[in-house]
Amino acid sequence: MRAYRLGFAVALVVFAFDQLAKWIVTGPMGLTLVGDEHYFLPFFQFTLTHNEGISLGLLNATNPVGRWMLVALTAAIAIGVAVWIGREKNRIDQAALGMVLGGALGNILDRTVHGYVVDFLDLHFGEFRPFLVFNVGDAAISIAVVILLLRAFLTRKEGTKETIEHA
Numbered sequence: 234m235r236a237y238r239l240g241f242a243v244a245l246v247v248f249a250f251d252q253l254a255k256w257i258v259t260g261p262m263g264l265t266l267v268g269d270e271h272y273f274l275p276f277f278q279f280t281l282t283h284n285e286g287i288s289l290g291l292l293n294a295t296n297p298v299g300r301w302m303l304v305a306l307t308a309a310i311a312i313g314v315a316v317w318i319g320r321e322k323n324r325i326d327q328a329a330l331g332m333v334l335g336g337a338l339g340n341i342l343d344r345t346v347h348g349y350v351v352d353f354l355d356l357h358f359g360e361f362r363p364f365l366v367f368n369v370g371d372a373a374i375s376i377a378v379v380i381l382l383l384r385a386f387l388t389r390k391e392g393t394k395e396t397i398e399h400a
Contacts, residue, residue, distance in 0.1 A: 240318035240327035240334070247335025251370040252342070255351045264353065277356055282366045283349035297348075304344050311337040325384060332377035336370030 258264050262271055264281040271279040311334055318330045343350040352366045
C-alpha cells in the first residue's frame, strides 16, 4: 500500500484544489453566468464557461445519453490510471498519474452533478488564445502528461544499453 500512497495523495490534493477553485469562482467571485469575466492580469482572466465535451471541445455531450457516456468513458480512464498508480514504482510517475487521476475525478464530479465541466482559467495574449478556457484539473492533467512524456522519452530503460551492446 505504501508504494502507491503518493499517487493517491496527489490525486486527492488536485481534486480538492480543483473543486475549491471552482467553488470560489462560481461562489464568492460571483461568476454565475456563462461569459462572466473577472480580469486578473492583462494576459489572464477568469471567464466562466460550461464545457459539455472533453478536451478541445471534442465529443460534445449535449444530451443525457452523451453526458453519461462521457462520464463512463472518463471513469474507465480514471480506473485505468488508478490501477497504473498501484503498479507504478517510479515516484515521479506516481505523482504525475495522481495529477491525472485528481483532474479526471474533478471533471467527472462536475459532469455528474451539473451535466458539464466548469472551466474558468483564460490565458490569452491580446486576442490570441493558445488554449481554450480550462480549469485546475485540466491544467494538472496537461502538466502530468508532459511530465510522463518527458520521462518516457528522456530516461533510458534499464537493460536497453546492455541489449544494444550485445547485439
